Amino acid sequence: MLVTGLEILKKARAEGYGVGAFNTNNMEFTQAILEAAEELRSPVILALSEGAMKYGGRALTRMAVALAQEARVPVAIHLDHGSSYESVLKALREGFTSVMIDKSHEDFETNVRETKRVVEAAHAVGVTVEAELGRLAGIEEHVAVDEKDALLTNPEEARIFMERTGADYLAVAIGTSHGAYKGKGRPFIDHPRLARIAELVPAPLVLHGASAVPQELVERFRAAGGEIGEAAGIHPEDIKKAISLGVAKINTDTDLRLAFTALIREALGKNPKEFDPRKYLGPAREAVKEVVKSRMELFGSVGKA
Numbered sequence: 430m431l432v433t434g435l436e437i438l439k440k441a442r443a444e445g446y447g448v449g450a451f452n453t454n455n456m457e458f459t460q461a462i463l464e465a466a467e468e469l470r471s472p473v474i475l476a477l478s479e480g481a482m483k484y485g486g487r488a489l490t491r492m493a494v495a496l497a498q499e500a501r502v503p504v505a506i507h508l509d510h511g512s513s514y515e516s517v518l519k520a521l522r523e524g525f526t527s528v529m530i531d532k533s534h535e536d537f538e539t540n541v542r543e544t545k546r547v548v549e550a551a552h553a554v555g556v557t558v559e560a561e562l563g564r565l566a567g568i569e570e571h572v573a574v575d576e577k578d579a580l581l582t583n584p585e586e587a588r589i590f591m592e593r594t595g596a597d598y599l600a601v602a603i604g605t606s607h608g609a610y611k612g613k614g615r616p617f618i619d620h621p622r623l624a625r626i627a628e629l630v631p632a633p634l635v636l637h638g639a640s641a642v643p644q645e646l647v648e649r650f651r652a653a654g655g656e657i658g659e660a661a662g663i664h665p666e667d668i669k670k671a672i673s674l675g676v677a678k679i680n681t682d683t684d685l686r687l688a689f690t691a692l693i694r695e696a697l698g699k700n701p702k703e704f705d706p707r708k709y710l711g712p713a714r715e716a717v718k719e720v721v722k723s724r725m726e727l728f729g730s731v732g733k734a
């Protein structure tokens with residue numbers, strides 16, 4: 430059933446589990462994510478970035494909303510990293526039930542003003558809002574303390590920000606970053622900072638850049654002809670600890686992309702004569718579904734629908 434992001438995340442934070450927000454750009458990812466959720470009886474957030482909306486258009490947004498309405502588990506359709514008020518309005522018009530306005534790169538007052546404006550519009554039509562405070566950046570060990578401070582979410586600022594904007598959930602910067610390289614070895618995660626934020630902000634917290642980038646997947650991608658430099662993701666124990674501290678929404682995109690692409694490369698490499706897309710997109714879809722299921726197991730959302 431199609432629900433708002435807050436309906437899913439409020440329960441998750443209260444009961445101490447996490448819910449995956451999985452990015453989709455096409456039919457296969459959408460099917461894989463929703464099938465995994467149904468099979469594991471897990472709530473799920475289908476995330477579409479502005480890039481996804483541009484790439485997939487109405488075919489993608491209409492499919493996502495329609496399939497979410499028919500789903501037997503709670504599904505929110507979420508705009509990931511909305512960059513403007515206008516972009517959020519477009520998502521609201523498409524029937525999204527959760528929207529992110531990301532003004533984390535702006536100064537504090539601009540972020541407050543723009544987020545508040547989106548909250549008013551979204552709440553007027555019963556949709557809930559994710560905002561972001563702090564800069565997503567992989568923090569290398571040598572980074573100076575004051576530099577870390579400038580990048581990561583300030584707990585006291587977060588409290589004030591949420592009170593002034595009325596946002597429903599908050600994306601925090603505690604050391605994660607988007608993509609396949611998040612820092613040396615086991616990337617730095619500022620758990621004490623997260624604990625402090627969670628004390629001051631009762632709303633569900635959101636972790637961007639949370640992919641695990643598992644080495645076996647990276648190796649499989651390379652063995653199939655893929656080229657990727659240093660790759661390191663967020664350690665499962667760091668995810669579990671973050672959930673125990675108040676993170677309720679965990680974003681995963683890179684792991685799905687790696688799985689999908691590795692399987693396509695393998696299928697095409699194994700059979701150069703193949704030109705039926707179903708023969709290589711099908712196995713790739715299954716690989717994405719397996720990754721989604723493993724993430725749901727890690728987050729503790731299995732059986733929570």
Ligand SMILES: O=C(COP(=O)(O)O)N(O)CCCOP(=O)(O)O
Nearest residue numbers: 478608637638639640680681682683
């Ligand atoms: O937090 C994440 C993904 O984190 P990950 O890279 O660790 O999977 N996201 O918000 C995904 C952002 C995807 O944007 P785009 O479609 O423009 O490439």
Ligand SMILES: [Zn+2]
Nearest residue numbers: 607637638680
């Ligand atoms: Zn993100």
